[in-house]
Amino acid sequence: MKCGFCASACPVYQVExxxxxxxxxxxxxxxxxxxxxxxxxKRYAERLNKCTLCMTCTANCPAKSNIPNVTVAAxxxxxxxxxxxxxxxVIYRYLIPRRKLFGNVVRLASWFQGIFMPKxxxxxxxxxxxxxxxxxxxxxPEIAPRFLRQRxxxxxxxxxxxxxxxxxxxxxxxxxxxxxxxxxxxxxxxxNKQGVEVVVPLEQGCCGAPVFLGAGDFMTxxxxxxxxxxxxxxxxxxxxDCATCGSALKxxxxxxxxxxxxxxxxxxxxxxxxxxSEFCVDVLKLPASKYKASSEVKGKKVTWHDPCHLNRYMxxxxxxxxxxxxxxxxxxxxxxxxxxxxGMAGTFSMKFYELSKQIADKKAKSIEAxxxxxxxTDCPGCEIQLIDATRRNxxxxxxxxxxxxxA
Amino acid sequence: MxxxxxxSRLRKIVGKxxxxxxxxxxxxxxxxxxxxxxxxPDVVVLPTTTEQVSLIMKVANENGVPVTPRGGGxxxxxxxxxxxxxxxxxxxxxxxxxxxxxxxxxxxxxxGLILNDFNMALAEEGLFYPPDPQSFMGCTIGGNINENxxxxxxxxxxxxxxxxxxxEVVLPxxxxxxxxxxxxxxxxxxxxxxxxxxxxxxxxxxxxxxxxLVPLPPASKxxxxxxxxxxxxxxxxxxxxxxxxxxxKVEFVDNFAIRKAEEATHMGxxxxxxxxxxxxxxxxxxxxxxxxxxxxxxxxxxxxxxxxVAQDAxxxxxxxxxxxxxxxAVFGAGRTILLEDVSVPRSRLAEYVQKIDSISDKYxxxxxxIGHAADGGLHPAVVTDIEDKDHFExxxxxxxxxxESALSVxxxxxxxxxxxxxxxxxxxxxxxxxxxxxxxxIKAALDPNNILNPGKIWEDDGRxxx
Numbered sequence: 092m093k094c095g096f097c098a099s100a101c102p103v104y105q106v107e108x109x110x111x112x113x114x115x116x117x118x119x120x121x122x123x124x125x126x127x128x129x130x131x132x133k134r135y136a137e138r139l140n141k142c143t144l145c146m147t148c149t150a151n152c153p154a155k156s157n158i159p160n161v162t163v164a165a166x167x168x169x170x171x172x173x174x175x176x177x178x179x180x181v182i183y184r185y186l187i188p189r190r191k192l193f194g195n196v197v198r199l200a201s202w203f204q205g206i207f208m209p210k211x212x213x214x215x216x217x218x219x220x221x222x223x224x225x226x227x228x229x230x231x232p233e234i235a236p237r238f239l240r241q242r243x244x245x246x247x248x249x250x251x252x253x254x255x256x257x258x259x260x261x262x263x264x265x266x267x268x269x270x271x272x273x274x275x276x277x278x279x280x281x282x283n284k285q286g287v288e289v290v291v292p293l294e295q296g297c298c299g300a301p302v303f304l305g306a307g308d309f310m311t312x313x314x315x316x317x318x319x320x321x322x323x324x325x326x327x328x329x330x331x332d333c334a335t336c337g338s339a340l341k342x343x344x345x346x347x348x349x350x351x352x353x354x355x356x357x358x359x360x361x362x363x364x365x366x367x368s369e370f371c372v373d374v375l376k377l378p379a380s381k382y383k384a385s386s387e388v389k390g391k392k393v394t395w396h397d398p399c400h401l402n403r404y405m406x407x408x409x410x411x412x413x414x415x416x417x418x419x420x421x422x423x424x425x426x427x428x429x430x431x432x433x434g435m436a437g438t439f440s441m442k443f444y445e446l447s448k449q450i451a452d453k454k455a456k457s458i459e460a461x462x463x464x465x466x467x468t469d470c471p472g473c474e475i476q477l478i479d480a481t482r483r484n485x486x487x488x489x490x491x492x493x494x495x496x497x498a
Numbered sequence: 499m500x501x502x503x504x505x506s507r508l509r510k511i512v513g514k515x516x517x518x519x520x521x522x523x524x525x526x527x528x529x530x531x532x533x534x535x536x537x538x539p540d541v542v543v544l545p546t547t548t549e550q551v552s553l554i555m556k557v558a559n560e561n562g563v564p565v566t567p568r569g570g571g572x573x574x575x576x577x578x579x580x581x582x583x584x585x586x587x588x589x590x591x592x593x594x595x596x597x598x599x600x601x602x603x604x605x606x607x608x609x610g611l612i613l614n615d616f617n618m619a620l621a622e623e624g625l626f627y628p629p630d631p632q633s634f635m636g637c638t639i640g641g642n643i644n645e646n647x648x649x650x651x652x653x654x655x656x657x658x659x660x661x662x663x664x665x666e667v668v669l670p671x672x673x674x675x676x677x678x679x680x681x682x683x684x685x686x687x688x689x690x691x692x693x694x695x696x697x698x699x700x701x702x703x704x705x706x707x708x709x710x711l712v713p714l715p716p717a718s719k720x721x722x723x724x725x726x727x728x729x730x731x732x733x734x735x736x737x738x739x740x741x742x743x744x745x746x747k748v749e750f751v752d753n754f755a756i757r758k759a760e761e762a763t764h765m766g767x768x769x770x771x772x773x774x775x776x777x778x779x780x781x782x783x784x785x786x787x788x789x790x791x792x793x794x795x796x797x798x799x800x801x802x803x804x805x806x807v808a809q810d811a812x813x814x815x816x817x818x819x820x821x822x823x824x825x826x827a828v829f830g831a832g833r834t835i836l837l838e839d840v841s842v843p844r845s846r847l848a849e850y851v852q853k854i855d856s857i858s859d860k861y862x863x864x865x866x867x868i869g870h871a872a873d874g875g876l877h878p879a880v881v882t883d884i885e886d887k888d889h890f891e892x893x894x895x896x897x898x899x900x901x902e903s904a905l906s907v908x909x910x911x912x913x914x915x916x917x918x919x920x921x922x923x924x925x926x927x928x929x930x931x932x933x934x935x936x937x938x939x940i941k942a943a944l945d946p947n948n949i950l951n952p953g954k955i956w957e958d959d960g961r962x963x964x
Contacts, residue, residue, distance in 0.1 A: 153826020
């Protein structure tokens, strides 16, 4: 099918207006490669990478063609045929699968940023070392002095005397672990107060999204997936506060399940994954009274940005809105095009920073139109992009994750 | 075939960021919304100004290089496929709204503006541009002019040509010509704007467009009804017109679409119904209320088994989703889709739909039907597979018979998609030979070197392509 309806909302096409960046064009290009008319060239790689995988094309496709799947599969073929380029190969193949070592390198980076980088604004600094090379001068939050895994025990029980209603695994993701440990602690404490025991297995690693979705490195992706399956054996639910991690974990079976065993194991983990908002609303069914505004956000106007991975991948849109509307002392206002991609998309934003910024500027306009004091989201990738976009556009808007709002 | 030196001249004209030459990029301009043809261009240019378009045309004309104009590439007749290679001139980067004039109810826009973006901007001003080809999310205004596109709103609001007041056109030799003006009445000489409207990119490159607007209707109401026979459903529009009601849209979908929509939405549609009708009335809130009640009664009298009225805009959108899903589902049903757009007189609609059924039986191919009950425009879609030779041959025969049957009941070959590549073989049957000769003479007068979208509309008979 080649109707071209994917043009309507593709964030990349809206900026570039070039058909080869569009789902339809990329699909045709991949077909050309399979037919032997095209070869693995630099241009091919660029076109393949120039997609945020936001899934808007599929959402608008009358035939529901899943071109993001085609894109990931084509990236995998390319990675197998051509390898993954430097520095991504070192990071993906060597560092990311070794959580402790990766942590140490990130730690090293945090020391250097403390020594060499001036604080820019508030908690915002420029990252140093290889991360800064990837960050291209973007406003990025600093790396935490102590990671979440160093700050909390593996098993976090509800307060003394409170019965344990439920036991869940917590997949923290790299960002919450290394950059936003406060947010992770807050989630643990909030769930503890609802009678939920939260376990943070140390064996968990990177979800693999940049590795298998971004770079098409399925081999390393499977290594990560196998480790995470093992780390989360025996839980009914595994909660995430990163939409990208959540959807990557949910999609292991689809992309990485190359054997019946893996398919089964990956499917099993996938079915347990719940975003934190989804868990609170659908599983715990918390009453509105449980969502109390923290003193910092009382009386403020808030709006919600749908992360692509939460919205179009995990199908979670109503739950975060329900939470935001439940918080008394906070006014909720819907932004125009809340579901449009912010343009972060992990490595996409590193490879195409200028394009990524232009996509984000549209989002900044939507945020500005609401007159909100706070834009809320539930994906650290979006969060970083929104911090960068609001600062660059001089908006007096704070970016927060949904659980940050709660007392 | 453009030579390297021509490509470097083009690069100089548009700048290196507005020219594409890699095979990877060219492959993305080798097709349109149809499913049969592809052909690679040699180069794609994305000009940003009229001056650039003019210079591009000069280079092409001087060197006999074919130029295929392209907007969003959503057209479904093969019209924007560069079937002779050469240059694809893509207007998507000329997408500005230059002026919206509330007093005169006019707008001046660039050709690459996406129709939906235009209507979103107009809505903020309380204005409205009615022509609504269903590719509105991706199609461009320039493409709409070239295809003279229409959509469901045809009965009440007409098609694209009814809104074109003036054009800026770059002729094949690079000359920039202005036609028409800002007024809804204009009797200055031949109406050459109309010559370019519907010309399928064969006569000139449209670079600016002045359009007539209407006030945005403040209210609208959508309803749906299911029927057991096509005859009953086809009665609805004539009855409404008799009562002085001019619905803004009346669309119908067949049983296949109903079933697919139910599978996708679980909204409780009667999956055994033969036809589902979607209707909308628009206007002032009071008249919409009154007309909606009358429409309900008409639907009931015509034998609707079930009638539902949308309570709000969200529900209305859900109803219209049935049609969208229906169109999408047919594209998912087979590898190759021969999507036709015959148009028949409204009074012969039911008769024609029955003919479609018998053609489907005769050639043993599945034909889905979605259509505009309001204006007699129909989209029979033959579901086939170009790789399955026998089936594809039968399907082509079925499509040919669909055309012939349409002509036999006083209809036309194409209501809104154009001839392009797809319907060339049938042009002679549908149009007076003398008229085709006149068209060719007009083409030769404007484009003596035959560089603009060559190979389209009429078949190559060895004479017309120079």
